[in-house]
Amino acid sequence: MKFTIQKDVFVNQAADVSRAIQSKATIAILTGIKITATNSGIYLTGSDAEISIESFLDQTNDLYDLNIEETGSIVVTASLFNNIIRKLPDNKIQFESNEDNSVLTITSGPAVFDLKGQDGSQYPHLPEFDETNQIPLPTKLFKELIDRTIFSASNQENRPYLTGLNLTVNPTHIIGVATDSHRLSRRIIPVQINESVIDFESFTVPKKTVTELSRIAEDDQDLFMVVSSKQVIFLMENTIIYSRLLEGNYPDTNRLIPTSSSTEIILNSDILHQALDRASLMSHQGKNNVVLLNVVDNAVELTVSGNERGQAFEAIKTKEVTGDDLQISFNPDYMKEALRSFNGVDVRIQFQSAVHPMLISSEAPSEVPHNELLQLLTPIRTHHTY
């Protein structure tokens, strides 16, 4: 293998691909990045057991300044490789492997690095996929769907299907749901998908996969999804993300969304977020990370009860308060994440009682059909001694 390429493009693509790689992977070769030179271009591949990312740098793209002298494939330690290429002095890099692909020589200006490697044939094969049923996704909206829900996914491996983003694909809309059973995020986005390409309606994608997709996908580029029974593939201009799906039956979350309320507050999401940001400084000092919200005579207050460091109190500026008085406790960090997903707009918070979930939605619903965000948060039952 021997080729030269423009530095910055290569550094960025190698960084994208390396996001799949775990530096402490138990399978040694998966700590490496695979570099493959073919007659048509350069493939870069990174993988852990769950997710694989492959980028392709096309020989014909002038931006890459790509000159392939010899084809071949080698795997080198990703972290060291990325650190080295980032710091190279020249804007071109030459890569050359020796005959048995045990050493990769990297040359850039006056700098020469010999990196030990393994032959590319040792690297596990990426899964095959059928390119026929490609579902086109609106890139920017789909990234937003991910970013405004995925924080509610569980980190607990005892119910693995809750550690991902559940997607339901319809011709007119896609529903994304994430929940750890204490809170739930649901974002619906409008799409136009030909019914014939929808083979699997509902499936759950691991958190890492959608998080990396959201980081790598560029708003102005096309994005396609191919789903099969066990895996999902996201195709971008230069890059493909392969991922397994999470097994297990995702719960029916529709029945969890409350349809009535006895108390309702309308306020700016940032104002409540900032107040919780302050109040949580005090709640983090206590044994229970709990904030109490009081609705009394249409005034809303936050309280953190006395702990060994002190206590906090805040009057909250609202736009509208209707319904019954209420005292409800919750985890301020969960509430902060839920509020942040509304990006500063006014929100409606609906309560049924101190023991039922709170429902947070935009105060001004979208006029576009199938365009919706809601956050559900379960209260914490406490004995109010304050």
Added chain:
Amino acid sequence: MKFTIQKDVFVNQAADVSRAIQSKATIAILTGIKITATNSGIYLTGSDAEISIESFLDQTNDLYDLNIEETGSIVVTASLFNNIIRKLPDNKIQFESNEDNSVLTITSGPAVFDLKGQDGSQYPHLPEFDETNQIPLPTKLFKELIDRTIFSASNQENRPYLTGLNLTVNPTHIIGVATDSHRLSRRIIPVQINESVIDFESFTVPKKTVTELSRIAEDDQDLFMVVSSKQVIFLMENTIIYSRLLEGNYPDTNRLIPTSSSTEIILNSDILHQALDRASLMSHQGKNNVVLLNVVDNAVELTVSGNERGQAFEAIKTKEVTGDDLQISFNPDYMKEALRSFNGVDVRIQFQSAVHPMLISSEAPSEVPHNELLQLLTPIRTHHTY
């Protein structure tokens, strides 16, 4: 105690003072910040056993918007206090302590925090000092003296006097020296000091003291130093730093500076720094963090010998090479810190042999008398197998 004050000024002064405070101090009250309201203004105090910082916010300074209603003194946990005041919503803060100073109430706009505290009388007294012999220091130059030497101070407590900055004060110049016995930094700056105020010619200031002084002192503000047999005090416009001195006889380092050389290189400090930055990526992978510098036929090369990850080689662009061929090994991280202190200018590196210290100085010495920077670096003896 009760007063109101402009938020940003107070937040910044509290942050400066808190730099002295260790959140895991064994003496519980020293994890706190002491807030004292007097009729003339507000004092803020932070301390660990070694260093104390005190700031004064003058009642008469309009910028502070200070309104003192009741004098008094309270101590509250510094980290929580700083986090809270930073996030307060209004640009004014009101502080009020209860009768026995067990609670400090912080009010800003709609936010109210009650922080548990202790009476200020429980806080240790700061040392007294004699204000007569104040040595005026050129603030910007003195900060530069600190920043370009202190990285060479030792982190090892077995020879405590090496963990600080040794200062020698003369009427015309101040000499700053730091060394961990593997490397040595010396910066001489020109000053004009009346001989009568110099009581103690040579003394050693703890690393933390000078590091914090360099962070807090503002270039355009006056700086004075008062030295006694056991302590040093730095006086700034709003802030005083009190510090103990390090005990023990600082070694005579003048005799360590070589006066002759057999090989000499002149090059740009940044070029060698960047090359070492790359080469050290590979040297960090091996058992010995060593880079080999080769001078052969007036060409200079860096090599990192083969380790389990690979090897590195770099040709170094020089401006002048004179004298004998040479092979010398050194710690690239130490060399990088020494080079960085020259801030990108051309430097002269002088060698006696592979086992004698290298001397690095500016290629163009200052025309100002008593204005000098030099870095000394001991080589590492290795068996060159590469």
